Each structure stands twice: as structure tokens, then as C-alpha cells.
Amino acid sequence: MQFAFDADEAEIISEAGRTLRRFLPRERFFHDSTVTGDWRAIASGGWLHASLPGEFGGAELPLPVIAGIARESGACLSGEAFVNNAIVIPKLLAATNEPDRLIAEHVESGGFLLGDGRSDVLATRGETSYSWCYGVEDGFVPFAVRSDRLDRYEPRSVSFRPLAEASDAVGDVELADAVSESFELHLDRAQLEAEAAIASAAGLVGLGDAALADTCEYVSARRQFGGPIGRFQAIKHELASVAAELEIAWNAVLFAALEPHQPEVRIARFQAARAAQRATRAMVQFFGGIGVTMEHHAHLYLKVAATSALRFGSPSFHTQELGRELLRGEAR
Amino acid sequence: VNLDETAEEAAFRRELRSWIESNVDPELRHREASFDQRLEADRRMAAAGLLAVTWPVDFGGRGATAPIAAILDDERARAGIPAARSPSRLGVHLLGPTLMAHGTPEQQAEFLPPILRVETVWCQGFSEPEAGSDLANAQCSAEHRGSHLVVRGSKIWTTQAMQSDWCFALVRTDPKAVPKHRGLSFVLIAMDQPGIDIKPLVQLTGNAEFSEIFLDDVRVESAHVVGALGDGWKVAMTTLSSERTYAQLSRYRLYRSQLARIIEMLNTSARSVPDGWISELGVLYADLTGIRNLSYKIASLGPADTPLPGLPSITKLWWSTTHQRLLDLGFRVACHVGADEDYWFASWLEARAETIYAGSSEIQRNIIAERQLGLPR
Numbered sequence: 065m066q067f068a069f070d071a072d073e074a075e076i077i078s079e080a081g082r083t084l085r086r087f088l089p090r091e092r093f094f095h096d097s098t099v100t101g102d103w104r105a106i107a108s109g110g111w112l113h114a115s116l117p118g119e120f121g122g123a124e125l126p127l128p129v130i131a132g133i134a135r136e137s138g139a140c141l142s143g144e145a146f147v148n149n150a151i152v153i154p155k156l157l158a159a160t161n162e163p164d165r166l167i168a169e170h171v172e173s174g175g176f177l178l179g180d181g182r183s184d185v186l187a188t189r190g191e192t193s194y195s196w197c198y199g200v201e202d203g204f205v206p207f208a209v210r211s212d213r214l215d216r217y218e219p220r221s222v223s224f225r226p227l228a229e230a231s232d233a234v235g236d237v238e239l240a241d242a243v244s245e246s247f248e249l250h251l252d253r254a255q256l257e258a259e260a261a262i263a264s265a266a267g268l269v270g271l272g273d274a275a276l277a278d279t280c281e282y283v284s285a286r287r288q289f290g291g292p293i294g295r296f297q298a299i300k301h302e303l304a305s306v307a308a309e310l311e312i313a314w315n316a317v318l319f320a321a322l323e324p325h326q327p328e329v330r331i332a333r334f335q336a337a338r339a340a341q342r343a344t345r346a347m348v349q350f351f352g353g354i355g356v357t358m359e360h361h362a363h364l365y366l367k368v369a370a371t372s373a374l375r376f377g378s379p380s381f382h383t384q385e386l387g388r389e390l391l392r393g394e395a396r
Numbered sequence: 397v398n399l400d401e402t403a404e405e406a407a408f409r410r411e412l413r414s415w416i417e418s419n420v421d422p423e424l425r426h427r428e429a430s431f432d433q434r435l436e437a438d439r440r441m442a443a444a445g446l447l448a449v450t451w452p453v454d455f456g457g458r459g460a461t462a463p464i465a466a467i468l469d470d471e472r473a474r475a476g477i478p479a480a481r482s483p484s485r486l487g488v489h490l491l492g493p494t495l496m497a498h499g500t501p502e503q504q505a506e507f508l509p510p511i512l513r514v515e516t517v518w519c520q521g522f523s524e525p526e527a528g529s530d531l532a533n534a535q536c537s538a539e540h541r542g543s544h545l546v547v548r549g550s551k552i553w554t555t556q557a558m559q560s561d562w563c564f565a566l567v568r569t570d571p572k573a574v575p576k577h578r579g580l581s582f583v584l585i586a587m588d589q590p591g592i593d594i595k596p597l598v599q600l601t602g603n604a605e606f607s608e609i610f611l612d613d614v615r616v617e618s619a620h621v622v623g624a625l626g627d628g629w630k631v632a633m634t635t636l637s638s639e640r641t642y643a644q645l646s647r648y649r650l651y652r653s654q655l656a657r658i659i660e661m662l663n664t665s666a667r668s669v670p671d672g673w674i675s676e677l678g679v680l681y682a683d684l685t686g687i688r689n690l691s692y693k694i695a696s697l698g699p700a701d702t703p704l705p706g707l708p709s710i711t712k713l714w715w716s717t718t719h720q721r722l723l724d725l726g727f728r729v730a731c732h733v734g735a736d737e738d739y740w741f742a743s744w745l746e747a748r749a750e751t752i753y754a755g756s757s758e759i760q761r762n763i764i765a766e767r768q769l770g771l772p773r
Contacts, residue, residue: 065398065399065400065401065402065405065463065692065695065696066397066398066696067397067399067689067692067693067695067696068397068693068696068697069397070397073397126397128397129397276769280769280770280771283771284770284771284772291772292772294765294771294772295771295772295773297758297761297762299771300761300762300765300766300769300771301758301761301762301765303765303769303771304706304709304713304760304761304762304764304765304768304769305713305761307706307710307764307765307768307769308706308710308713308714308764311690311704311706311707311710312683312686312689312690312710312714315686315689315690315692315693316682316685316686316689318397318689319399319685319689319692322397322398322399323399327681327682330678330682331681331682331685334678334679334682335682335683335686380675382678383675383676383678383679383682384671384674384675384678385678386677386678386679386681386682387673387674387675387676387677387678387681388674388678390655390659390677390678390681391659391662391663391669391674391677393659393663395681
């Protein structure tokens with residue numbers, strides 16, 4: 065048993081992390097930012113193929129390593145877009161009749177899934193209006209998973225309204241055009257859903273990591289009452305608890321990535337969501353007044369933690385299900 | 397990264413399970429086993445070389461890997477003889493590694509073999525009435541008189557003091573040292589001598605698991621100081637870091653069996669389960685797996701790896717707070733269904749101490765914040 069990455073795996077993840085931070089800087093979501101993301105650069109590094117088998121040009125990285133990379137994407141506020149573009153969409157395209165063409169087109173543009181990510185998971189029945197689409201960015205191609213096929217739409221037909229006009233990559237989508245192309249699908253959806261849910265949980269842990277790191281830096285520098293505020297136990301003890309929850313959550317994600325089925329997926333999602341929400345609440349709280357303004361990025365972390373926690377079923381849904389499964393004698 | 401047992405690990409688990417089955421009688425391994433019964437179980441494990449498997453071969457162990465140790469811990473818990481209740485645990489898991497790291501060859505030769513053979517029972521003399529969480533403030537004094545030291549003071553919350561032959565303790569050999577942890581020394585005290593008075597501490601539960609030890613001009617040979625005089629803090633840190641990481645899988649098994657009892661109470665009762673409790677069960681189930689995962693992580697860190705500096709503290713914080721929440725629900729469920737209240741109430745009371753012992757929650761959070769997150773002191 066080796067419940068930790070070996071040196072090669074760790075190197076792949078840290079190289080992916082460097083690439084993600086360089087080409088998908090989190091600053092692109094910041095207030096009045098002029099910075100943009102470059103998904104093509106991520107694609108040409110091979111990171112959007114990374115989970116695919118060699119026949120489709122992928123490196124077929126195992127799920128735990130993909131989760132390690134997804135954790136890095138969460139720190140860039142791009143966790144859900146990474147889940148879509150590096151896992152769900154490539155694997156859907158690989159399960160069609162024209163995988164090579166579609167995958168080649170996908171890495172040129174990026175995409176997102178139509179449908180309510182909280183409950184639809186992969187398949188949707190929507191037609192022109194969709195709420196709670198995750199990881200929507202400019203120019204991304206909309207995909208809709210139907211019962212037996214995959215529909216692709218033109219990106220120019222998308223009208224996107226962010227949730228509450230605030231959270232940048234999650235929100236409602238209206239489509240002006242009809243479906244552009246449609247493909248038959250042959251795949252194990254449950255397996256893909258589990259992988260996507262685990263990678264999304266990894267992104268939540270990464271989001272929490274970044275929130276914690278920023279907060280630690282700030283409370284070590286911000287001085288009040290004759291010294292840095294980080295020396296007060298009211299602050300340091302809460303941040304220690306955040307660090308503990310993130311450690312627990314990451315271990316649960318890693319375990320689920322090694323055993324990608326229930327109850328492990330529920331456990332990982334619940335713990336990752338809880339840790340990310342606690343980390344980002346602490347961030348807003350300890351940054352004080354500036355933490356609740358639009359100029360500062362703390363609010364983005366809080367919102368992404370809140371919305372991302374709801375994708376693939378809310379934390380309370382998962383804990384209710386775990387409890388019911390225990391009472392029915394189903395959980396191991 | 398993988399969760400598979402190697403062929404060697406799987407074989408060890410198989411052989412160990414059948415060995416315990418045929419060599420440790422069921423009467424020695426149940427929840428209410430007496431101290432003597434638990435000691436006898438330790439002796440049988442020791443005779444087969446199964447007590448201190450991680451000790452290096454040179455010291456009489458097997459030099460086993462951390463995954464093998466985790467399997468041993470797991471199987472012991474499964475068989476009803478968890479390491480956490482083993483009378484030998486203080487010698488095997490705490491003093492043993494400390495003497496190997498800091499003891500002289502003479503000390504190692506004198507003390508390690510009897511620990512391996514379960515001939516000596518050890519207790520730990522760290523906490524004092526005015527110095528528990530603030531261990532560096534220990535006041536129990538030891539005056540150096542050439543061939544020996546004379547110890548005066550008291551120690552408190554000492555587990556199995558009444559049954560112990562020896563006590564490893566932190567004492568103050570330099571009252572003027574600044575900072576104060578520089579004035580401490582780590583000594584080995586023989587318990588069968590005049591001047592030692594042991595007073596059991598009866599707890600809320602009615603049990604007396606801990607004692608207070610009064611030391612009045614007690615003699616410690618100079619040869620029984622571990623490390624140099626004044627180096628006690630450094631030596632004790634080795635002991636404490638051992639304490640905070642071993643035997644997590646057996647904890648996981650024990651707590652999971654308590655969760656199973658809660659489920660059983662709810663399922664056998666005619667009363668319906670309140671919705672809030674269903675979610676609480678789910679949360680606890682998830683959080684208990686966190687203990688298992690930490691154990692896997694600790695077992696996967698090779699000797700060359702530098703673990704997160706906060707990992708032992710996160711581990712202590714996690715199992716203690718999760719277990720307290722588990723017992724809290726257990727007690728409420730027992731009252732709700734009207735069964736087994738005594739067990740749950742006693743367990744609930746007992747678990748209050750988990751906030752304090754093995755390093756209090758506040759101290760653990762300080763350690764995580766300062767050593768792992770780099771926050772200012």
C-alpha cells in the first residue's frame with residue numbers, strides 16, 4: 065500500500081500546477097481584470113487529453129494523478145472548467161463515433177455542459193434554457209448529454225448570465241441556435257460521473273488550499289495591537305482547524321480516486337465541500353472589511369466554494385444518503 | 397499510489413490472524429479484560445515476536461515496515477486486544493523508540509530486552525498539577541548529587557501507575573534555566589522504592605484509570621538519565637511524536653464498532669429516527685474514515701520523507717473531536733430508544749478527557765498554526 069504520490073506522480077502534478085497557474089491565472093476573474101485565460105496553451109501541453117487512453121493521444125494518467133491536477137486547477141478558480149474540459153468532455157467525445165475529429169476540435173475551443181449541474185449530473189432534458197451551468201467561459205462550446213446521444217451547439221449562440229450577476233463561471237445559459245451536431249454515445253455514465261465528482265472535490269480542496277495560503281500570508285503581515293494579527297488564537301486556531309479539514313478532505317479525495325465508487329465519492333464530496341467552505345469563510349472573515357468588497361478576491365473564493373459544493377449533489381444530500389445507507393446496512 | 401497489500405503484507409495478515417485465533421484465548425481478548433489478562437495477551441504476543449515488530453532487528457524486533465505495523469494494529473483491534481489497551485504500549489511504542497534514539501548502549505541493554513519480554517511495565521510521568529498542556533513548565537525537581545539524583549514533586553494523570561515497575565519522567569534539573577524547557581531532564585525512575593506514593597484518581601465514571609504520583613526524595617541513578625542533563629525536552633519530543641501517531645487503525649476499528657452499535661440501537665427500536673440524526677450518522681461515518689486515511693498516510697511515509705509538520709497534531713485533533721461527536725450521538729440515541737444508557741453515558745464522560753490528554757486540542761492547534769502554517773507565535 066502506498067497512500068501518497070511517488071516522485072514521478074508528484075512531478076507530473078507540480079508541472080501541471082505550474083502550467084495552470086501560468087495560463088489560467090486566477091486574476092482573470094478579479095475585479096476589473098484585463099488578464100485572460102489561455103485554455104489552448106493548457107491543451108497544447110497535453111493536459112486536456114491527460115485522462116484519455118493513448119489511442120486518442122492521451123497519457124491515460126490514473127485518476128489519483130488527475131485528482132492531483134484538479135486540485136491545482138481549483139486554486140486557479142478553474143476547478144469546474146477543468147472537470148469539464150479535461151475529464152467529462154474528452155471522455156464523452158471519445159465515446160462517440162468520431163472521437164479523433166471531435167477531440168481535436170475540442171482542444172481548440174474548450175467547452176461546458178448544458179444542464180443543472182447540481183442534480184442533472186451528466187444528462188439533461190433542457191431545450192433552450194439551462195440554469196446552473198458550471199465552468200462557462202467566453203467562446204466555450206456548449207454540449208448537452210441526452211439519454212442516448214451527445215448534442216453540440218455553436219458557441220456564438222450562447223447567452224450567459226452569471227448566477228446572481230456575481231459568480232463568474234456558474235450561471236444560466238440561453239441558446240439562440242438549434243443543435244449543430246449530434247452523436248451517439250457508448251459509455252459507462254456512472255463511472256464517468258464518479259470520476260468527475262471526485263475531480264471536482266479535488267478542485268474544492270485546491271480552492272481551500274489557496275484561500276488558506278492567502279489568509280495565512282495576510283494575517284502574518286497585517287499588524288494590530290502591537291504585532292501581526294495571526295498571533296491571536298482566535299485566528300490561528302480557526303486556521304489550524306481549516307488546515308486539518310483540508311488534510312482530511314484531500315485524503316478522502318485520494319481514497320475515492322483509488323476506489324471510485326460509493327460511499328467513497330459521497331465522503332470525498334462532503335468533506336471537500338465542508339473544508340472549502342470553512343477555508344473561504346475564514347478568508348472573508350480574517351481579511352476584515354476589504355474581504356467583503358468586490359476589489360478583493362476573497363468574495364470569489366467564497367462564492368466558488370458555495371456553488372461548486374452543490375455540483376454533483378449538495379453536501380447535505382450526500383450525508384443524508386450516507387446515513388440512510390448505514391441504516392439500511394448498505395454502507396461498508 | 398495504491399491501496400493494495402503486497403504479497404508479503406497479505407501473508408503477514410493471514411498468518412497473524414490465525415496465530416492470534418489459536419494462541420490468545422478468547423477470555424483474554426474482550427472489552428472487559430482485566431489488566432492481568434491484557435498483560436498475559438501481551439506476553440503471548442511477545443513470545444511469538446509479535447509485540448514490537450517495528451523495532452530494528454538489532455534491538456530484538458523485526459525491523460518491520462510501517463504498513464506491517466498498521467496491519468498488526470488492525471488485526472489486534474479486530475481480535476479484541478487493541479494496542480491502545482495493551483499494558484506494554486508505553487514501553488513498546490513510547491519509551492522504546494526514545495531509548496533507541498537517545499539512550500546509551502548500557503541503557504538500551506538494560507531496559508529494551510525486558511520491555512520486549514513484557515517483564516517490566518512502564519508509565520509516563522510528564523503532566524503535573526500545574527503543568528499539563530504547558531509541559532515546559534514542569535516543576536518536579538531533581539537535584540544532582542554525583543552518582544544519583546534526588547527527585548521531589550508530583551506527577552498527575554499517570555496511566556497504569558499502580559501496576560508499573562518503572563516510570564519515564566521529565567524533571568527539572570536546572571530551576572534557573574531560560575527558556576524554561578532548557579532546564580528539564582528525562583529520567584527513568586524505579587517505582588518500587590520508598591518515597592513514592594501513588595494516589596488513584598477516581599474519575600466521573602467511577603473508574604480510576606489515572607493516578608497522581610507523589611515523589612519525596614526519590615533516588616534516580618545518574619546512569620538512568622536519558623540524553624544529557626538539560627536535554628530532556630528534546631528527548632521527550634521523540635516520545636510525544638511516537639505517542640501521537642501510532643495505533644490509528646485500531647482506533648478506527650473501535651470507533652466504527654461504536655457507530656455500528658448506534659445503528660443497531662436505531663434499527664431495533666420501534667421509534668422512528670429523527671431526520672437530523674440521519675445526516676449526523678452520515679457525517680460521522682465520513683469523518684471516521686478520516687482516521688483510517690490518516691493512518692494509511694502515516695504508514696506510507698517512508699523514513700526519508702518529511703511529513704507535514706502538523707500531521708501528528710491533525711491526527712490527534714481529528715480522532716478526539718470525531719470520537720466525542722460520535723459518543724454524543726450515541727448517548728442521545730441510547731436515551732431516545734431507552735437502551736444501554738450506562739455504557740454510552742460512561743463512554744461519553746470518559747471521552748471528555750480526550751480534549752486534554754496526549755496534548756490538548758489548543759496545543760495541537762498552536763502546533764499546526766505555527767509549525768505547518770508558519771503563523772507568528
